[in-house]
Amino acid sequence: MEILKAEDLSFSYQNKYQTVHAVKHVSCGFEPGKTYAIVGKSGSGKTTLLSLLAGLELPTEGTVCFEGKSTRELDCDVYRRDHAAVIYQSYNLFPLLTAEENVLYPLKLKKVPRAEARERAKKELLAVGIEEGEFSRFPSQLSGGQQQRVAIARALAAGNRIILADEPTGNLDISNGEQVVEILLRLAHEEGRCVIVITHDMEIAGMMDQIYTMRDGELLCGE
């Protein structure tokens, strides 16, 4: 049963010089408990597809359906807050908030009671390997791998069932990259979340359950 589905999805936008057809007639589905990799060269439309799946943009043609409902009908802010978390390659954390406060932020948005929110934040931070002594550190005091893990903890704490990760290991060394991938795999296989990872690292893509390849805005195949 697909939790998220793209049907004949197209998206174009105007840059300074021309209209860019970033995504062309893409159709694909994503199931809970599985991991997906979307691979492709730079400019192939991967990130645009991710922003469409996250409800950050509305498609010019076609639909993105979450549990059978189009993002055109959904309140996209609520959809992101409650169901789809986005993790970026960098700039993932609020620089003026500590690691713990970064994880608490979406819980505040969901109006989770303070004590419960702190409990959940602590649990998820520990789950991604952030020690208690590091909770009060600011992002600038954490390593790149730790920052990315805090970002994942934030997505986990909010309880979102879809994790959309844009080059999550792009700025990390091999060891930290492997740790992050392991966490993402665990999220899907043990907690039943749907994890969609955008990457151009074929080694990481190979660890995912399914790979979609994009070229010039078109989805070529799904392995």
Added chain:
Amino acid sequence: MENFTVKRLLRRPWLSLLGLTISALLCLLLCVLAGTLSAERERLQEVRESYEILCVVSDVRGTTTEKLGMTHIYTDFLTDPEEGIGGYVKDLRLTKSFTCNGPGVAGQLVGVSNPRCSPLLDEAKGGNYACDAEDFFESRRYLCLVPQELYERYGGGSLTLQVRDPAGASPTNPSGTDMEVEFQVVGWYLGGSGEIFMPYPAAQQLAAQLAPYATTDSAAFLLADNSKVQELTEAAQPMLSPVDPGAVAPKGLYALTIHDEQYRATCAAMEQNIRRLELLLPGLALLSLGAGFLLGFLATRGEARTYALMRTLGLTRGRLFTLVMAEQLALPCLAALCIALIRGRPIPALIFLLFHSVGCALAVLRSVRTAPTAILREQE
């Protein structure tokens, strides 16, 4: 969310301190300026209400204000609010002089309608007098105020004087008529050269007995309402024209001089000052708007990615705007509140906040408008 706002403010202390200082300074300036403007307006109003514009009747050429020999037609014109200019007049000062002789006395007998008719009686000009009769200046009885040394001899008693009205002289009686009049001495004054003062109404009564008709030697008054100079000039025109130094004046034609030059100069200077302050006020309000924009711009300049991240976490654009505005306005609000309490002027503080908020909103709108996807595209 609110505690995150406070935390963010505390974690960039220099920018927060800069914002607080600029806000406090601008708000204080606005309050001081508004206070000065208000005080200047009050002072101007006070000047307009309390400044004494002296109006003096003279001959038509303006060469003399004494011994005018005005008939009652003119004094009636000065006092009648319907047919004359009585409505514009306050503190009317009329005098009528006689020559007089008596035991130890040889000088002038002056009928006065008001203590301000003579500097000897006018306390504002250093005059000093005492009088037992409360209605002295309105009385028709033959009462008099004498120099203090004379009062020691006649005080409480009577003084008989030989009185002559110089205006009563005629071709057939060139020196005028003498009359012996008994005065009751009811008070004294200090200084002077021996004048004796009597009530103006009694003096008119006496003059009517010494001459074919009673006359008045001088007339002056204060303008009742300083804003009605022009109206007074127009209303006085039929009987009292403006001074014309070249006029060939038939006897009995008089002029009115309104001494409002100092008043007009004072008001003009104050009005100019007020106009300058009124120009500064919107300037300062615009400066508050500019400061709001600048501080908002500085605070949000590098935050586009943070705001985009907030949006991806599910914060609506409206909520994001509200949050960022709250963060930007927290310290200016605090500054405005303190200044308003210290200076006791809430309205200028509110004006500062309003303009500061608008400036800030322009900068914040610019930042929160950035679509989150723009960052994703940058990365791609």
